Amino acid sequence: MDQQQLLHISKQHMWLPFTQMSDYEKDPLIIESGEGVHLKDIEGNEYLDAYSSLWLNVHGHRKKEIDEAIKKQLDKISHSTLLGAANVPSILLAKKIIDLAPERLTRVFYSDSGATSVEISIKMAYQYWQNVGQPHKKKFVTLRNGYHGDTVGTMSVGSIDIYHRVYNSLLFDSIVVPYPNVYHHPSDDEKVVCEQSLTELGEIFKNHHDEIAGMTVESIMQGAGGMNVMPNGYLKGVEQLCRKYNILLIVDEVATGFGRTGKMFAVEHENVQPDMMTLAKGISGGYLPIAATLTSEEIYQAFYADFKEGKTFYHGHSYTGNQLGCAAALANLEIFEKENLVKQAEEKSEWLANQLQEIAKLEHVGDVRKLGLMCGIELVKNKETKEAFPWEERVGYQATLKMRELGMLTRPLGDVIVFMPPLSATYEELAEMLTILRKGIEQVTEDVGEKVNV
Numbered sequence: 236m237d238q239q240q241l242l243h244i245s246k247q248h249m250w251l252p253f254t255q256m257s258d259y260e261k262d263p264l265i266i267e268s269g270e271g272v273h274l275k276d277i278e279g280n281e282y283l284d285a286y287s288s289l290w291l292n293v294h295g296h297r298k299k300e301i302d303e304a305i306k307k308q309l310d311k312i313s314h315s316t317l318l319g320a321a322n323v324p325s326i327l328l329a330k331k332i333i334d335l336a337p338e339r340l341t342r343v344f345y346s347d348s349g350a351t352s353v354e355i356s357i358k359m360a361y362q363y364w365q366n367v368g369q370p371h372k373k374k375f376v377t378l379r380n381g382y383h384g385d386t387v388g389t390m391s392v393g394s395i396d397i398y399h400r401v402y403n404s405l406l407f408d409s410i411v412v413p414y415p416n417v418y419h420h421p422s423d424d425e426k427v428v429c430e431q432s433l434t435e436l437g438e439i440f441k442n443h444h445d446e447i448a449g450m451t452v453e454s455i456m457q458g459a460g461g462m463n464v465m466p467n468g469y470l471k472g473v474e475q476l477c478r479k480y481n482i483l484l485i486v487d488e489v490a491t492g493f494g495r496t497g498k499m500f501a502v503e504h505e506n507v508q509p510d511m512m513t514l515a516k517g518i519s520g521g522y523l524p525i526a527a528t529l530t531s532e533e534i535y536q537a538f539y540a541d542f543k544e545g546k547t548f549y550h551g552h553s554y555t556g557n558q559l560g561c562a563a564a565l566a567n568l569e570i571f572e573k574e575n576l577v578k579q580a581e582e583k584s585e586w587l588a589n590q591l592q593e594i595a596k597l598e599h600v601g602d603v604r605k606l607g608l609m610c611g612i613e614l615v616k617n618k619e620t621k622e623a624f625p626w627e628e629r630v631g632y633q634a635t636l637k638m639r640e641l642g643m644l645t646r647p648l649g650d651v652i653v654f655m656p657p658l659s660a661t662y663e664e665l666a667e668m669l670t671i672l673r674k675g676i677e678q679v680t681e682d683v684g685e686k687v688n689v
């Protein structure tokens with residue numbers, strides 16, 4: 236099929252996620268292939284993949300070892316159900332993940348996306364308290380601007396106004412607490428912000444722990460809510476409060492897991508032992524839809540009983556534990572070992588921190604936030620006051636369109652530009668990306684700055 240036909244059909248029949256299709260019609264993009272950190276569209280234009288194909292990709296595209304692992308698995312079987320039956324790669328992967336995960340976690344429940352992995356954790360936590368005879372513990376605590384996926388359950392423990400307000404009456408109530416956000420806090424002292432936030436949380440736990448089943452929290456770095464990094468010690472403090480008040484700690488590592496933050500899992504920055512941990516995105520190296528909800532043995536044991544006790548976890552998805560996905564994930568984790576990738580990511584992270592200081596100096600950059608290779612660059616109208624650009628100007632979106640013209644793909648979160656390159660990106664490739672990042676920001680903020688000042 237020729238380019239024009241593809242374009243035409245994409246406009247006529249496709250409905251893309253998180254996309255205003257009137258925008259897509261104006262600036263369509265159809266990817267045909269990829270190699271390393273490059274993507275190529277049907278017209279032959281090449282782009283640097285500066286968002287890891289939406290925070291997934293780890294080793295670049297067409298990584299030989301993963302391609303081969305999938306082909307090898309293909310010769311055995313692509314999929315058989317995990318309902319009532321295990322399969323070989325899912326077993327091997329479970330062992331590998333548990334070896335890497337915090338010691339408290341001993342069980343792997345598979346699914347197929349970040350949202351399902353969190354949805355499962357919510358249902359498990361809810362049923363856990365019933366199974367252990369405390370059915371009054373039903374509520375969830377979550378952080379302002381948290382994001383855990385787009386299903387009704389995960390939206391209910393999420394708190395991003397622009398995504399969730401339409402569905403408000405459809406969602407169950409969660410207890411939303413402020414994010415310990417240094418950027419938006421009257422005090423710019425991390426320690427003060429951390430202590431105040433923990434005190435507030437402690438009060439809520441103290442007064443409501445009888446009703447609270449669990450707390451869901453993105454690990455150290457809040458992603459879709461604008462790339463916000465917790466102050467040092469905050470997550471550790473949350474862990475201590477959860478233990479003190481008998482509240483399950485559900486840590487969402489969908490975005491932060493698998494080396495993204497310079498550790499295998501972001502909880503390692505503070506040696507936190509969650510009761511549950513959700514994994515997706517980087518788990519298969521960005522290849523196939525595989526996800527996992529890890530739990531402690533204690534949680535697992537609360538469901539383990541004679542059938543007649545009614546403690547079974549009635550939840551599953553058709554493609555849970557898909558063999559091709561598990562084979563890709565296994566190959567992915569083997570490359571982590573072989574290439575010592577977490578260490579490499581840590582080193583690149585330090586280098587990147589230095590480079591980003593230059594970008595932080597730009598006239599319309601209000602803040603640069605980063606953990607490992609997970610970065611957000613916030614664009615503002617006024618650097619001093621941090622006054623935002625008028626939202627209708629869509630400066631973040633315009634900047635990413637400009638970057639696309641210059642040969643790099645990423646997506647904004649409002650006026651925060653996401654910079655999340657594959658962990659495999661070389662220093663040279665990273666430098667290339669940073670150049671485009673800078674140019675895109677400069678060109679667009681100049682244009683808009685002029686318009687706004689007229």
Ligand SMILES: *Cc1c(COP(=O)(O)O)cnc(C)c1O
Binds near residue numbers: 353491
């Ligand atoms: C992306 C993301 C999700 C949702 O994952 P999907 O695979 O898109 O459903 C959940 N939690 C966090 C922290 C995420 O970044």
